[in-house]
Amino acid sequence: MSLFRKAVFHTTVANLQDLPMDSVCEIAFAGRSNAGKSSAINTLADHTRLAFVSKTPGRTQHLNYFTLAEGKYFVDLPGYGFAKAPEEIRSQWESLLGPYLRHRTTLAGLVLIMDSRHPLTDLDAQLIELFAPSGKPIHVLLSKADKLTRMEQAEVVREVKAGLLQFGSNCSVQLFSSFNRLGVREAELILGGWLGMEVPDDVPPPTGLRTEKAARPKNRKAIGWSARVGKKT
Numbered sequence: 001m002s003l004f005r006k007a008v009f010h011t012t013v014a015n016l017q018d019l020p021m022d023s024v025c026e027i028a029f030a031g032r033s034n035a036g037k038s039s040a041i042n043t044l045a046d047h048t049r050l051a052f053v054s055k056t057p058g059r060t061q062h063l064n065y066f067t068l069a070e071g072k073y074f075v076d077l078p079g080y081g082f083a084k085a086p087e088e089i090r091s092q093w094e095s096l097l098g099p100y101l102r103h104r105t106t107l108a109g110l111v112l113i114m115d116s117r118h119p120l121t122d123l124d125a126q127l128i129e130l131f132a133p134s135g136k137p138i139h140v141l142l143s144k145a146d147k148l149t150r151m152e153q154a155e156v157v158r159e160v161k162a163g164l165l166q167f168g169s170n171c172s173v174q175l176f177s178s179f180n181r182l183g184v185r186e187a188e189l190i191l192g193g194w195l196g197m198e199v200p201d202d203v204p205p206p207t208g209l210r211t212e213k214a215a216r217p218k219n220r221k222a223i224g225w226s227a228r229v230g231k232k233t
């Protein structure tokens with residue numbers, strides 16, 4: 001059973017002064033548009049459509065709060081990089097994202113979602129640079145890992161670990177897939193630790209993990225996948 005199964009939508013915030021006052025501890029999710037951020041939140045919460053799995057990536061400029069337990073939140077940050085000019089990204093980061101990441105005292109850590117096929121882009125690096133001075137932890141989920149072979153998975157973890165070294169020691173990284181739930185337990189343990197939430201022992205280990213490459217013939221949609229996280233874009 002998911003640690004975050006009680007997650008419910010709380011509020012949408014467009015201005016810093018509207019951030020929830022009752023927050024004790026929150027975890028923010030960031031990443032390039034279409035990296036699989038909403039899918040990851042849905043998968044961690046074991047919900048189909050808690051965070052909207054976007055058909056038009058990069059549209060929302062708001063912070064979406066999901067209550068996990070009293071005073072404890074997941075925060076879905078605006079996706080970045082999708083068909084946006086550098087000035088637009090800069091102004092978005094300066095007005096909302098930057099101040100939020102730097103000054104939100106109840107923010108326990110940042111989950112950074114990167115598509116495992118295109119990890120650690122320049123914008124990802126800029127976001128890490130923005131957040132790292134806070135001294136708080138960053139946990140990278142290499143999403144859509146089902147699209148890689150086992151060898152490619154091992155290689156990308158090695159590469160990203162090496163790439164993160166320049167940002168200090170407070171970064172960790174793991175594979176993740178909302179398609180086959182690879183890495184859900186590992187992520188739960190880390191995020192539960194940040195939030196001071198106890199992970200139940202009765203969570204069965206994931207079984208029958210498959211890679212999308214191995215499991216799905218080319219051009220065929222995986223049955224059940226769209227149902228789990230909403231429609232594909």
Ligand SMILES: Nc1nc2c(ncn2[C@@H]2O[C@H](COP(=O)(O)OP(=O)(O)O)[C@@H](O)[C@H]2O)c(=O)[nH]1
Pocket residue numbers: 031032033034035036037038039040052053054055057058079143144145146147176177178179180212229230231232233
């Ligand atoms: N194969 C696969 N597709 C995924 C996975 N996670 C997300 N996707 C797909 O990637 C697209 C973008 O996902 P979404 O969660 O909306 O990304 P966001 O813009 O970062 O919130 C959608 O079509 C999802 O179905 C995954 O783990 N495996």
Ligand SMILES: [Mg+2]
Pocket residue numbers: 037038039052053054079
């Ligand atoms: Mg999204």
